[in-house]
Amino acid sequence: MADNQPFPSEDDGLADLDRELYERGATPRHVHHSNLAPRPGEIKRDWNLRPPAAETSRHHRYLSLSVLSKVFLAAGVFFMLSLLAAGFLIFRGGNIVSNANIDIDLTGPLTVKSGGDFDLGIAITNKNRTDLETADLVINFPEGTRDPLDVGKDLPRLRRALSEIKSGQTKIEGIQAILFGQEKTKLEIEVLLEYRLRGSDAIFEKSKIYEVQVADSPVSINVNLPLSANVGREIELGLEVVSNSPTVLSDLVLAVIWPPGFTPKRSSVTPTGSDQTAIWRLGDLPPGGRRTITVVGELTGQNAELKSFQIQIGLLKSDNTDELAVIYTNTVKTIQVERPFVGLAMTVNDSPASEPSANLGQLVQTVIDWGNNLPVPVTNGQISLSLKGPALRESSVTVQNGSYSSTADVIVWDQVSVPALARLDPGDRGTLQASFASFPFSAGSSIRNPYIDLVLTFRGERQEAGRQGELVETVIKKTLKLSAVFQAAGAALYYNGPFANTGPLPPKVDTPTTYTVVWQLATGGNDVREAQMFATVPRGVRFAGEAAPSTEKLVYDATNRILTWEAGYLPAGSRGEPRSREVVFQVEFIPSANQTGNEANLLENIRAVSIDTFTGEAINRALNNLTTILSTDANFNDSNGIIVQ
Structure with missing residues (x-):
């Protein structure tokens, strides 16, 4: 290598390596290895950067494969266990029963005539592998259902034993009933299967509902009611009940809910019920049968x-x-209240009632108010008051500014006696008065349920173009009912009476003496009901418990020391003459030392009550205390009533 090239070039090194590998006869290059020991410690190969992406990816793939393997393994185990369980159930059979494998098929009509026969077919199929044991079929019918074998008998529920229903078996049953209901209503019949399983006392159920619609009502009602009526005038409500049923309708009831402001005064058949609802028990009504009832009453209210x-x-x-469980027919009839053209109002002894009451012989005061409600004048007015009834004492009638005819029993006010009646302009008002009395009651009376009918009438002529001289008339009717002559009496005896009394007379301190007590109740003119007589038994006095006659009911409340005679219904004579009842009993008296020198009470706070069946009013009578002074005992000396030591 040249001195100016401290490192061989990359290309020279690769060329030498290439020659050594591929050139024939090339001598491999000798690589010199250093004899120096390597420096301990790890040499960093990066600048604190993340591991290469390839290495990280390989690590993540390893972890993912590990989790998936576990999931697949768990799923495989679960699948194998499910197969084993299913195979066990399939091949072994098992005792598992499902309601879904029990079919209840119902076959019947979609509509039924109320009061007609109803037939329902029932098929029960057991699709379970296990038998159903001690199975029962229960049918729950709607209210009012009757037994077809006995129409007068209610049929709220029917139960039939089906015994065992084997696996795969179908049992078929048929039931019959007579259904009643209001027209176009739906009735529900519940079909219930009760069963047990072998080896179990538990009761299992499956039910199904069958709906049927009532095609028509078993009864119809014809109502006769005017479209409008004047305030204070009587109206008549006619009711006719007609059976449309092919079978007898048992225990039939007619109910009328009165509107506010209507007061029933009389009825062709006396109803029961409350002030707002009248109930007539019609009993059994055969096919095609009819019942007719007429009610007369009076309306009050605002105009229109x-x-x-x-x-x-x-x-x-x-x-x-008084509540109906089953309604066959429900209808509503409406009437409009109209204010009369000429208003009339009358009070009897300050009572505006349509059936006021008074005592026999009592003076009765009537006040009459009149007024023109028309927007036009009324002329030639006349007001008359008719008084009719066997109890009227004609000689007692007095009238202001009018005249009375005992021949016709009518009081008349006209424009001669009352000039204001000659012409009544719109809004004109006036007041009239009259009085009368009934015969007083006597033991020889021959009047039963005495009364006096009052009919007040206004007549005049309307003065209006196109209606000139048209008759204007207003009528008010009332019935004055005269109360029963209800009487009560009491007496204490020693020598007289059905019981033998004992003890000293005069009564002696700390020594018992017995007395006989006689109670009497009587009524004349009218019958009374719920008649009672009661008294407080003071301390030192004891009710002995013996009474005569034994048919009379005496009740003693020891806690409150109240002795009560429950007499009940007490009739007057057939001609209204008085009739009486009595009860006799004993009390025992033991005087205390602090009563020495005085008389003592044997019974205190004595009262008699009843309800007049004619007037409907409650009657209350108070009596004096009964003491040891026996004023009604013929053999008694008054000195024997004073307590001695």
Whole structure:
């Protein structure tokens, strides 16, 4: 090498190596190896850069292959285990049952006539490899369903034993029922299969719902109601129930929900229910049968206000409720309230009720208000008040600015006695008064459920172009009902009565003496119901527990020391004459030392209550306390009523 070239050129070195490898006869070059030991330590081959990309890629591929291998291995193990499990179940058979392998096929009509026969075909197929044991078929019917073998019998549920349903077996059943429901409603019948498996007490179920639509109602109702009515005037509601069913309709009920402002006054058949709902129990209605009911009542409300009557026919939920469980027919009828052309209002003893009440012999005061509601005048006005009834005492009638005819039993006010009635301009108002009384009650009375009918009428002529002289009329009707003469009495005895009394007279301190007590209840004119008589038993007095007659019900509340006689229904005589009932019982009295020198109470706070069946009003009577002074005992001396030491 030349001195000016410290390192051989790259091309010369490669050329020499090439000659040594490929040229014939070339002598290999001798490579000199140094005798120096290598310096310890690692020589860095880079400038702190990352490893070459090729090396990094090879490392990552190694790691990825390792994870994938593990995943594939796990999947393979799981697959093999699944194959083993499936093979075990397939070849061994197993006891596993699925509801999906139980078919319930239902065949029946899509619609049914309410009250007609309903037939449903049921096919149950067991596609499981295991038998179904002690299988039962349960059918849950909608409310109101009846037994086809006994139409009067409810059929809420039907159960049939199917015994065993083998694997692959189909069992077919048919059921019959009589369905009832409102027209165009859908009824649901639940078909339920209950079964057990061999070796298990658990009950398994599979169910299916069958829907059927009611084609028509088993009953129809015809409603007769006017389209409009004046405030305060009576209206008549006619109801006719007609059976469309081919079978007998049992326990049929008619319900009417009154609109606000309607007051029923009388009905051809007395209903039960509440103030807002009337219930008529129609009983059994044969095919084609009819029931007719008429209700008379009175409407109040604003002018042009609509009032709706809701009328339902069906079955009650239970005997002690007014709610219908099944509704066969539901209809609504509407009437419009109209303000009368000439307004009339009448109070009886300050009561605006359509059926006020008063006591027999009581003076009754009536106040009449009138007014022109038309935008035009009314002329030649006349107001009349008719008084009719067997209880009216004609001689008691008095009238202001009017006249009374006892022949016709009518009070009349006209333009002669009341000049303001000659012409009533729009908005004119006025007031009239009259009074009367009924006959007082007597033991010889021959009036049962006494009443006086009041009919108030206005008549006049309308003064309007095209309607000149047209009659304007307003009528108000009321019935004054006269209350029952409900009476109560009580007496304490020692010598008289059905019981033999014991003990000293006068009563002695710390020594018992027995007394006989007589209670009486009576009513005249009207019957009463829920009649009761009760009293407080003071301390030192004991109810002995014996009573006569034994048919009368005496109840003693020892906690509150209340003795009650539950008399119940108490009728008046057939002609209204009074009838009475009595009960007799014993009490025992042991005086205390601090009562010496005084009389003592045997019964306190004595009261009698009842409800008048004619007027509907509650009656309450208070009686004096019964003491040791036996004023009604014929053989008693008053000095024997004072307690001694």
